[in-house]
Amino acid sequence: MIDAAVSQAGAPPLVFETHQAGAQHYAETGEALPAAALEACRTSDAILFGAMGWPDIRFPDGTEIIPQLDLRMEFGLFAGVRPIRWFPGLPKVLSDPRAEGIDFVLVREQTEGLFYARGRGEVLNDQEAYDTMQITRAGTERVTEFAFQLAAQRKRRGKAGTVTCVDKANVFSSMAFFRKVFDEIAAKHPELQKDYAYVDALALNMVKKPWTLDVLVTENMFGDILSDLAAGLIGGMGMAPSADIGDTHGLFQPAHGTAPDIAGKGVANPGAMFLSGAMMLDWLAVKHADQRLADAAGLIEAAVEHSLSTKIAVPMEYGGSANCAEMTRSVIGALGAVRKEVA
Ligand SMILES: NC(=O)c1ccc[n+]([C@@H]2O[C@H](COP(=O)([O-])OP(=O)(O)OC[C@H]3O[C@@H](n4cnc5c(N)ncnc54)[C@H](O)[C@@H]3O)[C@@H](O)[C@H]2O)c1
Ligand SMILES: CC(C)[C@H](C(=O)O)[C@@H](O)C(=O)O
Ligand SMILES: [Mg+2]
16 A cells, blocks of 8 residues: 555655564563564654554463554653544534544543553552552653644644643642643743643543544543544444654554454455555655655545545445455555546
């Protein structure tokens, strides 16, 4: 898919190197993220990551295999960028016609928050267990600044230019601190708007009036939960891409997991993987100042939309009959059609 789009956009071919990692690889070899794979991630221009978690990440001996969390920490991938957009052909989960205007981006802090507790949690005894939330000034500043930069880009494309701080500042000191730092960063962007929402109320409004949302910035665990809720607004995880962005590295992966309930049947919707690939090309286009890579990203997005809107292939996830291979063929086939439209 990516090769075809890159070629049709007239960009030089990307060089792919494939490495194994994850829970299944660990079960087979005793290694979760081999040194060569980690080194390849470090030295590559970008990391395209499959969904991980086969069928669970926790092994009977207590070992946890979550290479994506390791990579977020290793490369400081602090911004989890999770866009949600409705386009024709996606299920209309909400009956309100304004739901066709759903187009927002969740920016999830990914190096601290409640995930700080990973590997540090304590089960004191059979009655008590603790996990600690960490919010730092540096961590909050960089993710909030990222969210404002993103809102500025979106404003140039006609969006509202509003960043909403999603927290629980009414109860937790750590979250009140998150909001305070958010405010300081917001003050540096007077041309953009800021807003606040408690995470519980935001969850309500994400379902009641998601078309009012633009850019959301939030703590790690809240972002994890809200990004699945958000995907539900467009029919499920199958069109929910994700980009994990740091100062030097970018990792691109669908927001969904390994879908054990349907695994092995060939029925998964590959859309989130395609759109994650498009996010990677967009990011590489900026990194290399090469518009052709952005064009390739645009072709993939347009081909996914064309394939769905013309109902050439309706994924099983949405009650249609197209399996993963058929969806893939349909979207690759649509690349040619959309290129002619663009030309
Ligand atoms: N980014 C990741 O790698 C990631 C994300 C979430 C979960 N996981 C891991 O994946 C495993 C399964 O987790 P889970 O079941 O809670 O979440 P999941 O995202 O794998 O699945 C949730 C639901 O969405 C459906 N679904 C997901 N992707 C789909 C697709 N492409 N097409 C159609 N339907 C799709 C599944 O069938 C399931 O009903 C766990 O080990 C978990 O830790 C990994
Ligand atoms: C699998 C899990 C560790 C991961 C997370 O919690 O970040 C996933 O749910 C995600 O959304 O990327
Ligand atoms: Mg998740």
